[in-house]
Amino acid sequence: MIWLIGTKGMLGAEAARLFEAQGMQYLGTDREVDITHGERLTAFAQAQGPISWIVNCAAYTAVDRAEDEPLICGRINRDGAANIARTAAEIGAKLIHISTDYVFNGKGSRPYREDDEPCPLGVYGRTKREGEAAILESHEAAYIIRTSWLYGAYGKNFVTTMLRLMEERDRLSVVHDQRGSPTWAYDLAQLMLRLITAPAAGRTIPYGIYHFSNEGNISWFDFAVEIYREAQERGLVTRPCILNPCSSAEFPAKVTRPGYSVLDKSKIKAALGIDIPDWKRSLHSFLPHQRA
Numbered sequence: 001m002i003w004l005i006g007t008k009g010m011l012g013a014e015a016a017r018l019f020e021a022q023g024m025q026y027l028g029t030d031r032e033v034d035i036t037h038g039e040r041l042t043a044f045a046q047a048q049g050p051i052s053w054i055v056n057c058a059a060y061t062a063v064d065r066a067e068d069e070p071l072i073c074g075r076i077n078r079d080g081a082a083n084i085a086r087t088a089a090e091i092g093a094k095l096i097h098i099s100t101d102y103v104f105n106g107k108g109s110r111p112y113r114e115d116d117e118p119c120p121l122g123v124y125g126r127t128k129r130e131g132e133a134a135i136l137e138s139h140e141a142a143y144i145i146r147t148s149w150l151y152g153a154y155g156k157n158f159v160t161t162m163l164r165l166m167e168e169r170d171r172l173s174v175v176h177d178q179r180g181s182p183t184w185a186y187d188l189a190q191l192m193l194r195l196i197t198a199p200a201a202g203r204t205i206p207y208g209i210y211h212f213s214n215e216g217n218i219s220w221f222d223f224a225v226e227i228y229r230e231a232q233e234r235g236l237v238t239r240p241c242i243l244n245p246c247s248s249a250e251f252p253a254k255v256t257r258p259g260y261s262v263l264d265k266s267k268i269k270a271a272l273g274i275d276i277p278d279w280k281r282s283l284h285s286f287l288p289h290q291r292a
């Protein structure tokens with residue numbers, strides 16, 4: 001059985017839907033099984049039937065709020081990840097844990113590789129990095145997947161926010177000086193499924209850190225332009241909205257976002273023998289699921 005943690009979040013909900021559609025036997029939990037309580041977590045796991053995989057999509061993801069709540073953020077992203085890893089080790093389960101491009105400072109000029117030195121810019125990125133380190137220390141059978149710019153059907157995210165604002169406003173300013181790769185939550189859920197089914201397909205995937213996002217890299221402004229174009233075509237946005245490129249300095253936030261957040265995905269592609277959909281193709285597949 002698979003234990004999927006964080007099923008009420010954007011990625012967790014997507015994974016739950018996919019596992020269900022594939023007829024996979026899984027147990028889903030969210031806040032009701034608090035990952036910050038290590039002993040209770042292990043006791044919960046031991047009370048279930050045999051669990052062969054734990055997939056952790058739970059996290060503290062409010063990047064700016066984290067600056068005011070560093071302890072809470074650390075308890076979830078660092079201690080929670082460590083608790084899950086210890087539980088997985090205890091019950092002999094393999095672990096898939098999701099991490100982030102925010103472990104890097106975004107000052108690079110070529111796609112980040114898994115062995116590039118992390119250098120997070122804020123509390124969220126730092127605690128996610130600490131979570132990675134805690135997992136690597138306490139459980140050998142773990143896959144840590146760093147992803148970026150996640151969007152999907154089940155939570156507030158850039159695409160759904162843009163669709164709403166484009167319908168409400170005549171003009172929108174969107175930053176052009178942050179570059180990265182969008183990731184459709186469905187594609188990442190598929191990736192997790194591939195990892196889980198790899199042994200049955202005769203593939204041995206070495207444990208460790210991997211990078212995954214959709215292919216291609218763009219600015220938030222470029223992303224908004226494409227969302228607008230597609231949404232207009234599909235009748236999801238019914239009125240004109242002018243998009244203006246602006247700089248990050250015009251949108252002051254508590255935490256500086258990485259300027260260059262592109263992840264090198266060669267390792268995961270080679271390990272699984274997969275091609276990854278381009279960001280435009282995935283956006284194109286996602287939008288029909290949005291209601292006008």
Ligand SMILES: NC(=O)c1ccc[n+]([C@@H]2O[C@H](COP(=O)([O-])OP(=O)(O)OC[C@H]3O[C@@H](n4cnc5c(N)ncnc54)[C@H](OP(=O)(O)O)[C@@H]3O)[C@@H](O)[C@H]2O)c1
Nearest residue numbers: 006008009010011030031034035058059061098100147150
């Ligand atoms: N969103 C992005 O753009 C992005 C980018 C890169 C990486 N990631 C990573 O991708 C993963 C999934 O992100 P997401 O956007 O799907 O996150 P999300 O929507 O915020 O979902 C996280 C879920 O975890 C739950 N949770 C929080 N604390 C918990 C606890 N102590 N015990 C049990 N559950 C708890 C949350 O509940 P509450 O809602 O009640 O807090 C929420 O249901 C995370 O690891 C995140 O760091 C996300």
